[in-house]
Amino acid sequence: MNLPCYLVRDLLPLYHDKLCAPDTVRDVEEHLDGCEDCRAALAALDAPEEKSVPDTEDLQRAQALQMLQRKLVRSRILTVVISILAVVLVLFAGVYFTHAYFSTRYIDADPSALHVSREENTLYLTADPGVKANCMSATVCEYNGKTVVFFSVYGSVWDSWFGSSLSSGGLDLVRNGEVEAAYYLPYEEYRALFDLSGIGTELAIGGNQSPNPLLTGAVLMWEKG
Numbered sequence: 001m002n003l004p005c006y007l008v009r010d011l012l013p014l015y016h017d018k019l020c021a022p023d024t025v026r027d028v029e030e031h032l033d034g035c036e037d038c039r040a041a042l043a044a045l046d047a048p049e050e051k052s053v054p055d056t057e058d059l060q061r062a063q064a065l066q067m068l069q070r071k072l073v074r075s076r077i078l079t080v081v082i083s084i085l086a087v088v089l090v091l092f093a094g095v096y097f098t099h100a101y102f103s104t105r106y107i108d109a110d111p112s113a114l115h116v117s118r119e120e121n122t123l124y125l126t127a128d129p130g131v132k133a134n135c136m137s138a139t140v141c142e143y144n145g146k147t148v149v150f151f152s153v154y155g156s157v158w159d160s161w162f163g164s165s166l167s168s169g170g171l172d173l174v175r176n177g178e179v180e181a182a183y184y185l186p187y188e189e190y191r192a193l194f195d196l197s198g199i200g201t202e203l204a205i206g207g208n209q210s211p212n213p214l215l216t217g218a219v220l221m222w223e224k225g
Contacts, residue, residue, distance in 0.1 A: 003031045008038050016045045098158075109133035109153035111184045116173060116222035123149065123173040123182055123222065134159055138173055139194040148181040149174050150218070152190035182222040189217045 003011075008031045014020045015028045032039050113128040125136065133155035140149045151173055173182060185193070 105157045106154045108186045111219045125173040146180045154187035180224040184219040186217045
């Protein structure tokens with residue numbers, strides 16, 4: 001059976017790879033014996049593939065495209081890094097200025113949450129849990145003919161948000177001192193009368209200081225019985 005050329009051309013890859021059935025092989029070989037074109041097509045299957053040499057222009061375009069892609073990637077990375085740094089800087093500046101502002105704005109402790117007691121010659125200041133005003137200043141002076149201690153308990157607005165509370169275990173208000181009364185003063189009124197060197201547990205002993213007897217904000221917290 002003499003197969004037509006178009007059919008043999010379709011079968012040649014299978015014939016070349018020895019994948020045809022014996023009958024098909026016989027028919028293809030019969031055709032190849034009498035067809036020079038199909039024999040040439042079979043021989044072409046054994047010829048090595050020619051590798052196309054890239055054109056110089058194409059190479060230049062490819063290199064330029066690669067360089068452009070690298071620049072775009074670097075530009076995007078740089079943009080992301082700058083954006084992150086800008087956000088961090090804005091957040092840092094916001095926190096810094098917020099802290100700077102609110103750490104100098106003070107609020108007073110509620111005197112009803114404070115308690116003064118005496119043990120031997122020491123006056124102790126204690127506070128209910130959760131009192132955020134964590135600074136204390138105290139001044140011993142003469143007031144209405146008595147030796148008294150004026151004190152203030154306060155804290156910044158920032159401390160009220162994030163700071164620690166005044167120790168509920170107690171602070172020494174006056175140690176080894178004979179005083180007859182203890183008065184609480186709001187921060188602004190205390191600052192107008194005394195300095196604030198008594199922040200914390202230090203005592204600011206004022207010599208011969210006579211505060212105005214009309215202290216509208218003064219709250220008697222303890223008096224010698």
